[in-house]
Amino acid sequence: MTAIQVIRSEWTKIRSVASTVWTLSLAVVVTIALGMLISALSRHDFDSMTPQDRLTFDPTFISFAGMSLGQLAMIVFGVLVVSNEYSSGMIRTSLAAVPQRGTFLASKLAVATALALVVGMATSFAAFFLGQAMLGPHRASLGDPGVLRAVFGGGLYMTLIAVFSMGVATMLRSPMLSLGILMPFFFLISNILGNVSATKKIGRFLPDQAGSKIMQVVSRPDDSTPYGPWGGLGIMVLWVLAALLGGYLLLRRRDA
C-alpha cells in the first residue's frame, strides 16, 4: 500500500523536474548519434583493414560505440534522481511522510529504474538499427546469433549504470561528490585500468568493463576474459547490488 503511494509520488517527482528530460534525452541523442558516426566511419575503414581485423569485425558492438559517452548522461540521471532529494532538503519531508525508509528507497529506485530501462532499451535498439544502416553492406541483423542478446544487453547495461549511480548517490548524498567520483571513474579510470596490461586482470572486473561484455558478439581470438557475456553482466549486477545495499544501510541508520 505504502509502496504504491510512494511509486505514484516518485513518478510525479521524476516527471516534474526538467533534469529528467534533459539527462535522458542527452543519453539517447549522444548514444545514437555517436554510434551512427562511428559506424559510418567504420564502413569506410573496412576496406583498408587487415584480414584479421575483418575477421573480428563486430558490427553490433561498433553501433554501441556511443554508449561510452551516453552512459555519462545516464550517470547524471541516476545521481540527480537521488541527490536532488538531499540537495533540496526534500528528503526530510519525504521521510517524515514515509518513515519506512526501506520502502521509500525501494519505491524511489523502482520508478527511476523503470524509466531508465525504457529509455535504455529504446536507445539500444535505435542505436543498433541506425548504426547498422550506416554500416551498409557490413551490417549485422537482429536474427544473427548473439545479436539480439547484445542489443537487449545494451539496454540492460545502460539501466544498470544508472542504478549503480543511484546507489552511489544514496551513499554519498551530495550530487557534486557523486558526479565528481562517478564521471571520471567511468570515463577515464575504468578504461585505463581495463586496457593497461598490468591492471587488466583487475580492471575487467569493474562494473562497466564487465557489463559491456554483453554487447560484444564477436570476441577477439586472443581474448582471455574469464567470463562470458551473461557472466559479465552478472558481475555488473553484483556491483549494483553492493551499491544499493550500501545506500540502504546508510539511509536506514543515518540521520536525515
Add this chain to the structure above:
Amino acid sequence: MIEAVGLTKRYGDKTAVYNLSFQVRPGAVTGFLGPNGSGKSTTMRMILGLDNPTSGQVTIGGYPYRKLPNAARQVGALLDAKAVHGGRTARNHLLSLAQLSGIPARRVDEVLGVVGLQDVASRRSNGFSLGMGQRLGIAAALLGDPQVLLFDEPVNGLDPEGILWVRNLMKMLAAEGRTVFVSSHLMSEMALTADHLIVIGRGQLLSDMSVRDFIAANSAGFARVRTPDTEPQQREKLSSALTEAGGHVLPEQDGALRVTGLPMPRISDIAHETDVRLWELSPHQASLEEAYMRMTQGAVDYRSTDDQKAGLMQPLPPGAQPPVPVPGQGQPGWYAPPPPQEGGQAFAMPDPYGGRQAPNPYMAPGAPGATPPNPYAQPAPAAPQPPAQPPQQAPQAASEAPAAPGTPPAAADPTKPEDVR
C-alpha cells in the same frame, strides 16, 4: 500528544540536546523557544523520526514516529520552507507529497487556497519569495489534515499580514483540538500565539509552563530609586530604612537602588521620613521578552561582541577617549528596556544587571553577575559618574568586554537541570 522522555542527542562530542523531557498537549498552541543553536530543530527532527536520539525517546500518541501507523495523515510538519526542489511547481510539489501520503489530488488545490498560493500554483518554486516559500511549507503541513502539527519558525520571512494569518491559523488549529507545536526564537511572537511555553537553552529545558504562569513568574515589578549621586551617605541611609520597613533593596551598577516588596507611595514616605531627597522613583516591570532574554542569557551560543574596529584604527593617542557607542547597539548582555506601555518606564535607562532582583527560579544564583561589568552599562552621559568609577576605567573595561560571552562558568550554568523545577 507529543511526549519526550530524557531525550538526548549528541553529534560527535557536541551535545545538541540533553535530557529533555516535556509534553505537548492537544488543544493548545505550545511555543518552543530558545536561542539559535539551542536544539529546537534537532528536537523537531527527533520527534519526526528523522534523527535518532542518542538516548531517551519521543513519542506521538504513544508511538515512536517510525512506528506510528499512517504517520503522514496524523502528523504534519513544516521543518524548512526551502526544502523544495526549485524546478518543481508548487502544485506538483504538493501533489507528490499528497500521493506519498495517499491523499487525494483535489486536496492539493484546497490547501493552496488555504495558504493563498492558488494564483502561483503552476509556477516553479525557485521564483518564490521567502514568504511564499513559507506558505508553501505550511500548505504541505496541512495536506493530511493532521491532528498533530509541528512548525519550525513558521513566521520567518512573512509580512505582517502573513504573521497575523499564521498566528490565527495556529490558534484555530489548536481550538479544533489539535496538538500544535511551534518553534520560534521570538518571545514577543510566542507571547501572542502560544498558550504554553517550553523554553530550552543549550539543549536543556529551562522552563515548561503556561504563558500565564510564565508572565506571573517572570515579569515581577520593581521600583527604581535614585538618591543624589553627590551624597552617598543618603543612599546608605535610605537603603537601611527601606530594608527595615520590609523592602528588599539591591544596589544597581549606576548607583540607583532596586526596591521590591514595598509599594511606591510607601517608599516615598520612608524617604520623606528619613529626610532623603530622591532624584528618581520609577516603577518598572520586566517584559516577557526581557524575562526570556534573562532566562536564556547564559545559554546563548552565538553572541555578538562589541566591534572594536581595532583592525582598522590607529592606536589612540594617550589620554584620548574612545568614542562612546550608543547604548544598546549590539553589545553583549544588553537588552532593550520594556516599552513604556508595559513597564511604564519614563526614561530609557539601560538595565545592565537585569534579573538580579526578579524572582527567577530557573536562574542559578549569581549567574548573570558572573559576567564582567559591561562598559556601556554606565549611566547615560548626562548622568554624573559615581565617584567609585573614575572615567579612565572605561577603555580598560572595554577591552575586557569581548571575553564576556564565554565567562559564565559551567558550574553556574543556568541550564542545569536541577534548577528546572
